[in-house]
Amino acid sequence: MDNIGIKRINDIVKSTLSVIEESKGAIFDISESARREVFNLKKELQYLKAEATSIINECQKLELKVIKSRKRLAEINRNFDKYSEEEMKQAYDEANELMLELAVCREREKYTISRRNDVERRLKSAIETVGKAEKLVAQVGTVLNYLSGDLQKLDEHFENAESKRLIAIRIIKAQENERRRIAREIHDGPAQAMSNVVLKAEICEKMAGIDMQKTIDELRSLKDVVRSCLKDVRRVIYDLRPMSIDDLGLKITLQKYLESYSNEHSISVDLKIKGNDSRIKDSNISLAIFRVVQETLNNIYKHANATFASIQLECAEKSILLRIKDDGEGFDINSLHDISRDADGGFGIIGMKERIELLEGEFRISSEMNVGTTVMVKLPYEIQGGII
Ligand SMILES: Nc1ncnc2c1ncn2[C@@H]1O[C@H](COP(=O)(O)OP(=O)(O)OP(=O)(O)O)[C@@H](O)[C@H]1O
Numbered sequence: 001m002d003n004i005g006i007k008r009i010n011d012i013v014k015s016t017l018s019v020i021e022e023s024k025g026a027i028f029d030i031s032e033s034a035r036r037e038v039f040n041l042k043k044e045l046q047y048l049k050a051e052a053t054s055i056i057n058e059c060q061k062l063e064l065k066v067i068k069s070r071k072r073l074a075e076i077n078r079n080f081d082k083y084s085e086e087e088m089k090q091a092y093d094e095a096n097e098l099m100l101e102l103a104v105c106r107e108r109e110k111y112t113i114s115r116r117n118d119v120e121r122r123l124k125s126a127i128e129t130v131g132k133a134e135k136l137v138a139q140v141g142t143v144l145n146y147l148s149g150d151l152q153k154l155d156e157h158f159e160n161a162e163s164k165r166l167i168a169i170r171i172i173k174a175q176e177n178e179r180r181r182i183a184r185e186i187h188d189g190p191a192q193a194m195s196n197v198v199l200k201a202e203i204c205e206k207m208a209g210i211d212m213q214k215t216i217d218e219l220r221s222l223k224d225v226v227r228s229c230l231k232d233v234r235r236v237i238y239d240l241r242p243m244s245i246d247d248l249g250l251k252i253t254l255q256k257y258l259e260s261y262s263n264e265h266s267i268s269v270d271l272k273i274k275g276n277d278s279r280i281k282d283s284n285i286s287l288a289i290f291r292v293v294q295e296t297l298n299n300i301y302k303h304a305n306a307t308f309a310s311i312q313l314e315c316a317e318k319s320i321l322l323r324i325k326d327d328g329e330g331f332d333i334n335s336l337h338d339i340s341r342d343a344d345g346g347f348g349i350i351g352m353k354e355r356i357e358l359l360e361g362e363f364r365i366s367s368e369m370n371v372g373t374t375v376m377v378k379l380p381y382e383i384q385g386g387i388i
Pocket residue numbers: 299300302303304305326328329330331336345346347348349350373
């Protein structure tokens with residue numbers, strides 16, 4: 001997956017999470033307002049219950065009064081001659097008034113009870129809403145945690161896959177560069193020398209019967225060409241993999257390499273080994289150290305214009321420390337090419353860094369103009385699951 005793909009997934013993940021977060025907020029608001037409603041309804045219900053009780057009492061009292069007034073009216077009607085007109089009218093009026101009061105009271109009773117029932121129903125449903133909303137908030141919370149954890153993992157997964165892909169591309173590029181370099185070396189060295197050998201052999205063939213001395217001279221020069229060709233082939237093989245590293249170990253391989261380097265380039269190199277180098281048993285590690293020395297010394301020859309270089313290899317308690325220093329003209333570290341942007345740039349330094357980091361080590365380079373350049377490497381003695 002490319003960077004754009006990862007960015008899109010990240011955006012989708014983020015917007016999904018924010019939508020869920022918003023929904024959680026909205027459900028929380030609903031639950032809060034339902035809780036407020038429950039509180040208010042409970043208060044209203046309390047008031048309505050008290051009100052209903054008092055109205056029911058009032059109605060009962062009025063009913064008794066009405067019965068009493070009706071009895072009195074019946075009594076007056078039966079014995080109308082015993083009562084004055086005034087008394088009869090008063091009894092009628094009183095009975096009417098009480099009945100009216102009772103009717104009004106019953107209306108109020110009916111109204112209050114229906115309001116009480118209504119509030120009771122609303123309270124029940126508000127309590128249900130609070131319960132549901134609380135459950136939902138909890139569920140959404142769980143989903144949110146699950147998703148954010150899980151999507152985070154997805155994100156990490158893609159990032160890991162992406163960095164693995166970049167490393168794989170770099171390894172392939174490094175292999176291709178190395179193959180191109182070897183092809184060029186074989187083409188310029190041994191392949192040319194061989195065609196020279198064929199030419200010289202043909203001359204010998206033609207001269208053999210005519211001029212013996214010339215033939216012998218030509219055969220001698222042919223021997224020189226073959227010898228130098230052999231040297232070239234050995235160097236190419238050595239560059240591919242210094243076999244002595246497996247047979248003789250790192251220390252002797254380095255010493256032999258430095259000897260021929262100093263002779264070839266007239267740069268004197270001092271090698272100091274501290275601690276017990278036979279502790280380095282993993283050939284991936286020895287080879288990585290050798291390659292760093294090789295590339296760094298190549299750079300010193302190609303770019304530093306130095307007269308002296310020092311190499312210190314320290315086999316410490318937990319790790320191997322390598323430091324290579326030159327007294328050359330130095331360079332601006334910031335000008336180093338980024339291999340992911342510029343595939344044609346120098347690959348030496350970035351290649352060394354990649355290799356060391358793949359072996360779970362650390363690579364650092366520092367340089368000061370007119371003072372020199374220092375390369376520092378820290379490596380473990382062993383790596384988990386060797387890659388190179
Ligand atoms: N010891 C040094 N002294 C001065 N400049 C250096 C030194 N080492 C590296 N450099 C500078 O850093 C640049 C990058 O080095 P690097 O080894 O990555 O690439 P390169 O040597 O140019 O090419 P390659 O190693 O792929 O053949 C060099 O071109 C050079 O300018």
